[in-house]
Amino acid sequence: MEPVVKMDSPICLIENTEEKGRPKLVVNQEAINILAKINQPVVVVSIVGLYRTGKSYLMNKLAGAQRGFALGSTVQSKTKGIWMWCVPHPIKLDQTLVLLDTEGLGDVEKGDNKNDIWLFSLAVLLSSALVYNSKGTIDQDALDKLKLVGEITELIKVKSKDNEDEEGEYSRYFPIFIWAVRDFILKLEIDGKLVSEDEYLENALKLKMPEKSLKNMEYNHPRNCLRMYFGKRKCFVFDLPTADKERLQALEEVSEGEINPNFLSQSQKFCDYVFQNSKVKRVKDAMIVTGPRLGELAKIYTEAITSSNFACMEDAVLSLSEKENKMAVQEAAQYYEDRMKEVVLPTETLDQFLDLSKKIKNDAEKIFLKRSFKDEDRHFLGEFLESIKNMKEVFSSANEEKSRERCKVLIEKYSTNFEKALDEGVYLIPGGHAKYKEDLKAILEAYKTESGKGVKAEEVLQEFLKSKQRIEALIIKEDNALTQREKEKEEEYSAKNLREMEKKLQELEESQKKQNMEMEKAGFQETIKQLMEKMSEERKFMNQKLEEAISEKSREVQLYGQQGLQKHANMYQEQIKDLQQERKKQNDPTWYDPIVNTLKRVASQVVPGIISVWGDVVKQSVNDYWMDYEEDDF
Template identity: 60%
Template sequence: MEAPICLIENTANGKFVVNPKAIDILSRFSQPAVVVAIVGLYRTGKSYLMNKLAGAQKGFNLGATIQAETKGIWMWCVPHPLKENHTLVLLDTEGLGDVEKGDSKNDKWIFTLAVLLSSTMVYNSKGTIDQDALDKLKFVGEFTELIKVKSKENDNEEAEFSRHFPSFVWAIRDFHLSLEIEGNKVSADKYLENAIANKEVEKTKKDKKYNDLRESIRMYFGNRKCFVFDFPTIDNKTLQTLENVADDKLNANFVTQCKEFCDYIWEKADTKMLNDTITVTGHRLGELAKIYTDAVSNSKFACMEDAVVSLAEKENKMAVQEAAQHFEDGMKKIVLPTKTLDDFLTQSSQYEEEARLIFMKRSFRDNNQQFLEEYLKNIHKKKEEFSAMNEEKSREVCRALIKKLSADFEKALKEATYHTQGGHAKFKEDLKAIETKYNVESGKGVKVEEVLQEFIKSQQSSEIIIIQEDNALNQKQKQEEEENARKKIVAMEEELKRLQEVQKEQKVEEERDNIQKTFDKLMEKMEEDRRIMNEKLDQVIRQKERNQQLYMDQGLPRHANMYQEQIKDIKQEQKEESGPAWYEPIVSTFKKVAGELSTLLHLLTASPFPAGSQQLDRLSADTGGEEQR
């Protein structure tokens, strides 16, 4: 994008509307998105920092008057300066506290959308972190009314926020104090932590309100960072045209601080994730923007779980469609007929592998394996269709070749050339010559034996008549020749039946192999998701244990006990996730699909997985052995 575009428009009637053009832009890239949003009071220089993050002097409108410039949420997508194959999505939000709007609900939802869409949220303020600055963050204390993590009633909703909320960066502009606490120099981060620390003793309701806001900030935003910025310049005219001012004309400390801020965001801001394991791409970000904006516009609370479910359904449908289309497009490249069935299966397996990767990459949260089943059946159906096309093309080629090679032979039959003394010998000689020429021709495909048998069998009645009319043969010889002709047909039928069984087994083995590969890939993916989620939960537990100990040390048992309950719930979730319930639906789906596929009908009572499957054997051992399996 050469310039920012409005992502979510704040209309005159107070409704939020997603811009279709912006959604179209987001839909064009499938790279992971690092989403950085900035919020804060209007006229505090938010847009300047966002332009710096974009690596540009101009972009987001800075404005130079007392009126708020940015309306709604504006978006700028740029290549990430450090992370290869990632997109940096910058969201510049409408300034809070716009006197022209005078609507706290408007500010509340702007703040909420920024939290829901970003992986890192920058809160921009001026002066110092005092009570007034913290009061501007009052929306944090209202998140339980605005945002739900789960659709069902959840007694511990607040504990869930820290797992799903973005990293929090406080940028303090025009900072004019010394970073000291009780005469000791401290870092900006220590300054922030001190400012949001609880009063050790709650004597009044005012003390409780004081503590609750700070507690919410610490609980919801577990990963916190602070930057302070000097005045960029003391010249008022320069301030009004910062987008046109070179860095060497600004306060050197301010320039250095801006660089440190940008370096931190570029290096530390994470990719936007859902449920710890689902990477948000441009397309997914656009869908989330639509889902959350719709909730805001209808004055509902925004439910994260519902958003993920809605997004998963759309993404899984697209995963099935894209994978199936890729497989079909690939199969269309195969030159039909293939020389052998092996050639066909080898090429189809290659395109199935590519389709499998596409499906696995895009599909997520397919809890009932509904879309996995649809994917497997779609691929199987398309493969069968192309297999039938391959066979039919082979028949066409073989029949055309037989027709060409047997033209003189058919003419001789029509003219009764073989209905003479010694005619049968000539008949067999000419028929053998056709068979020989037919066999040496290339490019006939997988139905070569079937079409040859079809041709020879079609000549059987003519041959019997020729034998009976051949006076060079005595009665015994005629009987022997007729018997030999029939035996040849029987032998060819048996050989054809044997070849068909071999081909059927080839298809079965190939189907088994591809189903097994899909199973293995899915298990790898889900095991990796579980590993990442457990790591995330371990981080959350450690963070909450630190907070618990802090409150114990401060003599605040009410707060310490609250964290203890949260830790207990998270550990219970980890325990449940480690049991067999997470993989049993997957195994059931694969068995069901394998049993239904037409090429595996004779395996209805067997496992769809090869004996000794390491994945299943290991899972069985992990969960109680063969009985559990």
């Protein structure tokens, strides 16, 4: 389990400053450094709303603290910019809860409404759940104050290119919308019938007819936008915390025993819902957001909004993916290098070396695939595999060199007296060749009993024997105890032994090449398996999101239909058709054809020659894994 970063108090994430008299938002590097240490997936809950409406109290409750975010007790806004508090998730141990408290909207001291839309847009872009905090009731005045929802598409774009259907796509990427109505004193009742908080919200979002009326169009606009952009909506109403004005102005100092029990119960119900239903923050294409990624997104979106006046989700993902993929290659390659450095060289056999390398490479690959995303042309996968291949060759050469060193030390150890005898001409006497062969045999037997010689044992031995070929010929020639015929036979036998050893060495080299190739094949099949598992999970998530979007839009079709607003119902019906078409395309078995071609290209670059003999295996492997996951998950 990843270590949890604990913050004792909030810190400003995005500072609200001025530059040459104009508003400017700046990301606080200290907050980014904190996020950089959070490797867990993050659940991001933001709260927005008019200033002095008690937003910070709810955020402190979510943090499990009585104080933290500044509550304030005057008409001045206390929170400036966006403040962040990272705490362990109360019920999901493998996640971190990131709470973002935004500066109050509509602050008269700012004198510039541009800040409001900037902060609201950033809260939407960074959140898993967006809490809108208001006072009183959900009426026209409350919705008029939420006019920012209607303006948000001016600052947030889904795709970099113009997209006619973009409005229908926002709900797929926007957070859960939770409306918290504070100081609610009315009965939850419509036409004499008790209703739930959610029904109260949906009733407030009904449209006025006829829509052609300018007044009704203005009335309907924020409602249409809220329903269009936030497919998943929830409502909570809260009683007054206390009727005592002094206590109300200093809630962080008031004990729970002095607070309205209904308000405490409502607050707990709100917190429980947020903890249970706020999902891990993701961006397009199912990428899970961790602390470092959230920090990058904060920088990318803040810079985009304040410099170009709009933020594009697609561009942000591309920018983030470029950095993340580079880091994925670096981190995974470093893991492989570090683990391989721990391997004791030389390994006894090539199989041993290849098995160790394969296991470490598989673990490194998991690291790469976990961090990598949107690597559509598999450029970074190829870069990772190329890096592993190069390092493997370096370690393989080191393994061979260590083996050579070990074998030479052993040869020298057992041949010291033998070499001395050669130098002194001990064998240049009648019967000397027999003695030469006896001593040489003793060296070979002792050498062969030694372990840890490694992959170059035969090669070093052959080099040693080959270096003695000329001296042996001289010893045979000078051995007068041998007849001419016996000398010829000994020379022939010696040459034959050398030829057989060369042949054996050649066969060994061919065998090792084959081993390497087979291991590369097995390794690439494992790459395909891991890649398909990752893509299967992503596709499963995307299918789930498509189903949710279809369900949410079907609800809108029904609601608009009940109100007799067929034009709106038809618009949502067209969006549903587009989503169904996307789902059909995503689940078409031919989806993996481009993957096959890409993997073939990557394989041919990283393992030259492999595709010429193994191209069909790539396609078959992808097809096999697709069929398996189709059965299991779809």
